[in-house]
Amino acid sequence: MTKKQIQTFFERLRDQRPNPTTELNFSNPFELLIAVTLSAQATDVSVNKATDKLFPVANTPEAIYALGVEGLKEYIKTIGLYNSKAENVIKTCKILIEKHGSIVPDNRADLEALPGVGRKTANVVLNTAFGQPTMAVDTHIFRLGNRTGLAVGKNVLEVEHRLIKVIPKEFLIDSHHWLILHGRYCCIARKPKCAECVVSDVCNWPDRFEFGAHRHTTLHEIHHAPISK
Template identity: 70%
Template sequence: MNKAKRYEIFSRLRAENPNPVTELEYNSPFELLIAVLLSAQATDVSVNKATRKLFPVANTPESMLALGVEGLKEYIKTIGLFNAKAENAIKTCRILIEQHNSQVPENREALEALPGVGRKTANVVLNTAFRQIAMAVDTHIFRFGNRTKVAPGKNVLEVEMKLLKFVPKEFLLDAHHWMILHGRYICVARKPKCDACIIEDLCEFKDKTSS
């Protein structure tokens, strides 16, 4: 895919949604960190349902740590893998208090040192909470990169590196949100909604669908 086509793709995505935001509900970097940690192999909808009850009770490392693992489980038991996630969240709270003055760190190395926080989670927090250029490649963005040919790659890291290299600079800060929303609602896994796609004529996916 050439440079001009990539520019036009992101121009259209921006025009349709000038100020994209995550669908996870949060009011602070800590709430976002916990929400993203809980969202692994779960939907944003299921996480939001749980955190609407959790965050009014525990929205700081101290208040969440006070719940303890068993107390936290009661709030997140409707989310997949909630046992492991509760353990990781409580351990993370303790580290934030002891090592980071109860603040979410603004650098990748410190974020990835937190239990349950991998590269993708760190990228979401860096980009969404701290407005740093970072590309969190989930299943939707991986699919978008490969189908459109904007950034084809065999694994998520390869797609991430290509997106950082090929997405025009002016779109880098918000590109993650545009791609994830497009993959979630238009370029869906089983039968992409090509007829409703604003970049259909630019996309290089060979097996486009039509109604």
């Protein structure tokens, strides 16, 4: 994409979703950290169902640590990989208590040192909890970056670095959420909804017209396109 295309791309996504945020339920950085850790290879919906029961009972490092691995499993057993996730969460709580005064670190090095916390999870926490301009590339953003021509890369790290480089600063803080929501609800894997896409005319995917993209989209059509929820 050209700089002009990228500017238009994010202006449109901003107009469509002025206040984007994660779909994980949380009320503080610790809850977010736990929710994102649990979300690996699981849907946000499944995680929310579990944490909606867990967090009212235990939403501090001390409270979850007191549950122990077996106690925690009872709350998260509906989530994929719950055995290993329970062990990692309990270990994380112990480290937070002993090394960080039960406070979630606001830097990458300390976050990635926590069990079960990789680069993507750290990026989500840094961006969503602490307002840092990071880019957590999941399967949706990886697909969208390559498909549209916004950020082409062979792996998630290449796409992440490319996105950070090309996205204008005014959009960086919210860009992660705009991209993931657009990838989740519009630029989906098998049958992308190009006919209702607000950025189809600045997208460089050659197959978009086969999925209903307009060759000459007017500004009126763009601004009044339906918003997927």
